[in-house]
Amino acid sequence: MRIWTAVPTLRLPLRPDSRWRRRALETVLLAADSGAPAALRAVARDIESQGEEEVWRAWLRLPVSGSPSRRWASPLLAELSPGSGGPVPDEVVEAAWSDWLSEHHASLWSLLERWNRAAAASDSRSSLLSRLALGDESVALEPRLFVDTAARFGHPIGERARARLLDLHDTEAVDLFCAAAVDDPEAVRFCVTHHLAPSDEVERAVFFVRTEQYEQYRALDPDGALLTLGYRGAPTEVRSALRAAMTALGDIDVLRVLAGRGSLTDDFASLSEQERAYLIRQFAGREAWAQLWQVTLLMPLAEAVETVRAFGDWRPSGEDERQVFDALRAANPRTVREHLDALTTADPWWGTPPTRILRDDLDERLISFDDLDFSPDGTQLAFVALADGSRGPEVLGSPAAVTRACAGIVDLGSGTLSQSCFSFEQPVDRVAHLGADSIAVAEQGFDRPVDRPQIHCADRSGVRTLDFATGSFAGLERIAGERAFVVATGDDKFFTCSFDGPVAELDLPDGIYFDEIVVDPDRQLIAVVDAGDLMVVQLDGAVAKRLVSDLDSWRESTVHAALSPSVLVRCAENGDLDVWREPLTSTLTPATRTVWPLEKPIGLVWSCALNRFLAVTQSHVDLLDVPQDPDSPLPEELVAERIPLVGDQEGRSFARLSPKGDVLAVSTYRDIDLYDLTALALRPLVSRPMSLMTHRDLVAMGVVSRNPDLDAEALGTLGLLRTCLEHRFRHDVGLGDTTSTAAVPDTEIELGS
Incomplete structure (x- = not known):
């Protein structure tokens, strides 16, 4: 709409919300902003007929090109001055303060002084700062707002805030202002002029160095101890700035400041690549070759x-x-x-095949391997297997007619069967190597007239049998102690045993039907696992802790679990990996990620050598990225690297790891592959x-x-x-x-x- 159309339109008896009236008023106001006499007269007539408030609001809605403060230099303000009618609406006052706080403009400040009104309380920031600008000594600013305002050099509100900062002697506000000042030369000059510095000695030492107040720094921290503490606790960007500032000092122990006050080896190990490069430049620049070497x-x-x-x-x-x-x-x-x-x-693997132990090379009558376990020193491998007595008069030194199962120990140095070989009438499916050529095996006893499983402890001197008046065995693992082990049964019982000593049942809470037990690297912490619940047992002190599990997503069966010194992981049938941090004290449900929706692991282990969990599938070894620090977030993708196993071999059934975590045994029914990690x-x-x-x-x-x-x-x-x-x-x-x-x-x- 043009001005000669808009002026007569405003004289028509249109409703205030009429689209034509609104367009006409906006056209006239835009022309009045440019000082057009006809438009100014039209605005004056409209104020007389409609009142100031509607015209003010329409004027505020107009778009402004360039700085927002430009609108307040408009000739129209003479028509909209307080003397021409009622008081200026609150929203106009708030808009004026908002524009002035954003950018100082002399004519706008003159207008605000004439109005002498603070912004309404609806905007607390504008209200507080407008009161400060008008000289209200009682206004109290939140420290962060106070400091941010004081740091505004070149704006009158900053001058008011800095004057208040010096008058109030507010320690918190001064500390915040100094922290923000180091990146602003004007703020640094203000601090130096008025002797402002952080109240904390460590922060003060860092502040003096970063602001090049070297005499004050040397007087405060002659041996560099405070700067060392400040540097070690500083974020990366502050460290970088400190290294640049330290170059000008020249008389401090650079390594000690960069790395701390420990041994030389520990100090240097803590340096980042950028810090090491800075240290090298410092020593080389001073030709301090002995120190650099x-x-x-x-x-x-x-x-x-x-x-x-x-x-x-x-x-x-x-x-x-x-x-x-x-x-x-x-x-x-x-x-x-x-x-x-x-x-x-x-x-x-670098193309080198793993060391392979063939079943037939140990004894041609072996049928299949059912379980493996490394000796405590990692030099032997115990196994249990089925054997075929019909293929010879003896199987591993026992009569063919009575032999159905056997156990043995393989010497890994020679790859041959040791003299410690044992046969059993009933199938045995679990083995624990107890050291000193001794083993414990679990016999389920399914073929007995009365189902009565047994544990056999065997060494070169013979076999000792432990009877258990209970159901089948769900777990058998070596623990810390002289030839000690634990046994978990399928009917919710848990026993600690030793080769030569008694059997002791631990009193655990009811309701866990054990699928598997796993031990931590120290053989002191046991995780007792079933499909929907877990129990963690600390053997030293017999402390038992029941973990919270997500029972709403019930798993059909647990596949595997493993314990590190600080984390328990469990892989379920659906391919999820559940992770508990600090399991002995945890009160939280596990963090869960879906890792193996298709190919499920055949083994889940903790490697001390790699300091990480490994999952072994039919085709790969997965290196898992499960942080050991309880405060580190669990990544969405837990498989850090997937390494193919050697050979296109199906039928891999289970995996075991040596105590040091450096040899992985992966077994099929006919052989055992040993991977050197x-x-x-x-x-x-x-x-x-x-x-x-x-x-x-x-x-x-x-x-x-x-x-x-x-x-x-x-x-x-x-x-x-x-x-x-x-x-x-x-x-x-x-x-x-x-x-x-x-x-x-x-x-x-x-x-x-």
Whole structure:
């Protein structure tokens, strides 16, 4: 609508909500904003006939180009001044304060002073700040709003807030203002001028460094202890700013500030890659070569190789140290990094088949393996199996006519059956290796006239039988103690036993029908599992804790469970994985993820060597990403990596893991594959700082170095890493376990196909 149409339209007797009247009024108001005389006269007539309030609201609805404060310089305000009628509506006052607080404008501030009215209480922020702007000394601002306002340099409201900040001496507000000031030069100048600093000494030391008040810092923190505490507790972005500020100081112990006040090794291990790079630049810039060499062997190998190239003509004084230094200097940084990257991502089997123990190589009359268990030292493997007595006069040294089941122990060093072999009249389907060539096996007794299961304890001296007046066995596991084990029965009973000692029943709450029991790495905590409920039992003190489970999503049967030092996981028939953190004290329902909707695991285990749970299916080993920290969130995708098992072999029935977590036994009815996890355990370590590596890692490198698929260059990189670690450990009494952490023979024992 044009102005010459809008002016006469406003004179028509139209309803206030008429679309034509609204369009005409908006057209006239827009023209009046530009100072058009005809439009100003039309607005004045409309105010006389309709009142100010409707015209004010229509004016506020008009779009404004550019700064919102521009509207308040309009010539129209002369017609809408308080003197021309009633008071200015509240919403107009609020709009004016909102625009002025957003951007100061002199004419708008003049208008607000003339009105002398604070914003209505409907907007608490505008109300409080408008009262502060008008000089109300009684207004109390929330500290964060106070500080945010005081930090507004270039706006009059900021000046009022800063004046109040100095008058009130509010410690909380000053602390907040100083925390915000470090990124604003004007705020820093204000703090320096008025001697503002955080009340906490640690925060004050950090503040002085970041604001370049070095004299004040040195007086406060001469030994760097406060700055060290502040740095270690600071977020990443603050650490980065502190490192830049520390460069100008030049007289502090950089490593101690970066890493803390512990040992050199522990300190360096805690540094990030950016922090290590900063430390290297600092030492190199000062030509502090001895200090830099001291931390070089704590770096990741690739960083160490790059670092020694900056030493120029300097070399260590000791002969042993010079040999290590020269070895690092001779290595190619790019080649070393490529080899380490390859080691962290390569197939852990590297095309080498697992060590295979064939059933027929142990004894041709064995029919099938039913259970396995590693010895406590990982050098033997106990088994129970069915045997065919019709194929010879004896089965494992027993008469054919009475032998239906047998148990034995395989020496993993030679891959042969040891002398400890035992036969039983009834089927046995569970075994626990108790150490010292002794085992415990569970005989279900299904073929007896009276169903009376038994536990047989056997060693080289013979067999001792324990009778249980109860139902079938649901679990048999070794626990801590001299040849000690636990037994769970299918009728809700739980017993602790030893090879030579008594049987003791634990008094557990009723209502759990055991499907499986699992133990933690220390063999002290037992999880008793059934389809819908779980019990965690601490054997030291006989503490029992019933876990909360999601009974609304009842599982038909539990597939497997496993315990780490701090987490219990359970895989159900539907492919869900339930996770309990701190299970002995947990009061929460488990976190649940669907992991295996199709191919279900045949084994779920905790590996101390890998520090993670493993799930074994018919075709893969799944590395599970289940955080051990109870405060870490559970990721949506729990399978961190899926590694194919070697060979296209069906019929895999169960999996067991050695006590050290470095050998995985996967069994079918006719053979047992032993997978050496040493290379898998080494993968996350080879690119980490050498300060985090242990004697065990050094031994693992020796095992990996024997892999025939490694080329000469990769072997050279591993050899360089071993040289550095051997030099680090040279003053130790020994190099730890001198045997391989993986008790797997060097050659296969498979004879024929």
